[in-house]
Amino acid sequence: MALPKTSWQICLLAILGGCASALLVVLFTLTIEQIQQLYLTKRDNYNSLDSISRFDLPILGSLVILFIGWLTGYKYLRTGIPFVLHRLKVAHGIIPFKNTLNQFWGSAVALASGFSVGREGPAVHLGAACSSYVGHLLKLPYNSIRTLCACGIAAGIAATFNTPIAAVIFVMEVIMREYKIHIFIPVMLAAIIGSLITQSIFGAKHEFEYFSTITLGHGHYFSLIILGVFLGILAALFNKYLVLLVKHSTNLHIIPRFMMAAFITGSLGYLIPGAMGTGTSAIDFSLANHWQLGLLLSLLAAKIIMTMTALGLGIPGGIVGPVIGIGAIAGACAGVIATQVLPGSNLASDYILMGMAGFMAATLNAPLAALLAVVELTGQLEIIVPAMIVITVASVITKQAFNNRSIFTMQLDVQGLIYHKPPIEEALQKIGVLAVMKEKLNILTNASERSIAGEVVSTPADTLVINKVISNKESSGKNTYYWAEFDADVPLVSLPETKNSHGHKESEVEYKFDGKMQLHQLIPLSNQATLAEAYLALVEQRCGGVYIYQENIDDIIGVVTFEQLRYYLVEGKLI
CATH class of the missing domain: 1.10.3080.10 (Clc chloride channel)
Structure with a gap:
């Protein structure tokens, strides 16, 4: 619907x-x-x-x-x-x-x-x-x-x-x-x-x-x-x-x-x-x-x-x-x-x-x-x-x-x-965010760049990596959520192997980005909203995304990115 x-x-x-x-x-x-x-x-x-x-x-x-x-x-x-x-x-x-x-x-x-x-x-x-x-x-x-x-x-x-x-x-x-x-x-x-x-x-x-x-x-x-x-x-x-x-x-x-x-x-x-x-x-x-x-x-x-x-x-x-x-x-x-x-x-x-x-x-x-x-x-x-x-x-x-x-x-x-309303909003308000949101999410708590890189390697390519920073709370007491955007063309490089205090190699391999990675703060949006509301929330920064919640604002059910909106407006197709 x-x-x-x-x-x-x-x-x-x-x-x-x-x-x-x-x-x-x-x-x-x-x-x-x-x-x-x-x-x-x-x-x-x-x-x-x-x-x-x-x-x-x-x-x-x-x-x-x-x-x-x-x-x-x-x-x-x-x-x-x-x-x-x-x-x-x-x-x-x-x-x-x-x-x-x-x-x-x-x-x-x-x-x-x-x-x-x-x-x-x-x-x-x-x-x-x-x-x-x-x-x-x-x-x-x-x-x-x-x-x-x-x-x-x-x-x-x-x-x-x-x-x-x-x-x-x-x-x-x-x-x-x-x-x-x-x-x-x-x-x-x-x-x-x-x-x-x-x-x-x-x-x-x-x-x-x-x-x-x-x-x-x-x-x-x-x-x-x-x-x-x-x-x-x-x-x-x-x-x-x-x-x-x-x-x-x-x-x-x-x-x-x-x-x-x-x-x-x-x-x-x-x-x-x-x-x-x-x-x-x-x-x-x-x-x-x-x-x-x-x-x-x-x-x-x-x-x-x-x-x-x-x-x-x-x-x-x-x-x-x-x-x-x-x-x-x-x-x-x-x-x-x-x-x-x-x-x-x-x-x-x-x-x-x-x-x-x-x-x-x-x-x-x-x-x-x-x-x-x-x-x-x-x-x-x-x-x-x-x-x-x-x-x-x-x-x-x-x-x-x-x-x-x-x-x-x-x-x-x-x-x-x-x-x-402007033609862009007229077009976008005909589609609900539920129709296009990315649902396969991997939510990390207080993730570092290295752990994010490791998750990118170990999870499917179409899965978004979301950083849930519990320690970073605003005065309102609400959690802040970020979306990790990275350049897929830049290869992930494994870190040198490290040894523990006993001289043994660590079994867990860590990765880092040699390219540029950005963390975009996600804006909350109700699951009843249309793409027009998502566009208005992102149009000034022209990047990043919004996260969709159903009843509890901390219950993330999906993410819509500005790139999805841009692609629909230019190509007329949903991704």
Whole structure:
């Protein structure tokens, strides 16, 4: 499991981790529904509340979230997809428990309180935390924990939306940002498990399967290009001002930030209830009022403002749900105009789907994930070609004209969180030290140069000679270990025979090096570490090695040398 290859062990753990992640996400979904049943007639249907209740509900929800954050510590309120991307780079996907606790309860309250946030952010966080915890509990190599983290994310998304294919592509395109077969197969298995679990509990249905079959033809493709341009511009502006809000709000304390988000959400919800929630209510409103352009434009503005303030000011939750809602409203607006210009039936419904796909692709910089998400959510294969037109145009416009990037990476940049590493570290973190360490060790205690030379002659050539100097202890009381490096081309010369006090020859022959021999102090490294950690420990001295221990730091189970790392980076092979 320390090697970057598909194995039955990692596949089995992907299934187990995916099952645990999916069950946790299902519990999260049920928690939201149980809370909403206390005051809503239907999930996310805030129209059933009176205007005063719509204003009060986000404020009450923010107070509950703040109370949960106060119990765990406000510093653990950082959650969501950007945080998971950060932890993947700095901690191999291992996520602190208190952040996960805030993600579960904080996001459940936020989603039930009408904030314009999505369920996919919590699904990603909870799935990653659950599966990585399984790997951490089993003390697996960090590269395997990273793979399990990806599996948990796929299972969480599949369990949330019943979209296994989109879940796999989202993980590879947005989270891992690479397509590797040793990651792809376990992720697929986890996504299948997540989808099967959610189908067994909620039924084999999709979020937007009520959309009628699209009727867009070749005559509408020019209008789809215009829609793609509009969505690309809108996505660039949305990302830009959301990031600006994140940047300028970081200096504010968490309490005024949350209360400001609650007040804005409550005020807009008082006027436009369809803008509250994840985005499903906005889509329902768009379908019911697709001939009223003024109402749609006001809903679009309200939804954008509510989403930007909620996410920009730190309310826990995801962005994909609101982004799909915003895209649907924008598509409905375009559908109203197109229906007046071009003949056709149900054009508003068709343009809603196009808007969902195009705006999601341009905002997240994930065109393939957006395409497959809309296809699976609606169950319509006919959507593929027109959606590809909109997605392509929107992605090109937002990238080329505005230099727009994924909203997740833009958030990480403005927050100063690491989400990428140098290419050398990227390559080395895929391999665990257990896969390459030298295990045949000959550990000497307080060895001299002569005794080391003698051991080199008497032991196999592939055995390392380790010097364990017990008498040389640091102030911490830890033993110091050395690796004896010598030039193999320099012959060992036997010392002259000596006689003891009785005049007899000594039976033991001693040797010495006529060449140069160096003793390199070995640096301790956990058996869960990857070659990236070994490289960082040795890169300054560019020689020597690290010794691998399992639990006790003095229990050496292997050694990795800098020469092994150099050879892999140059030749692409392990030695």
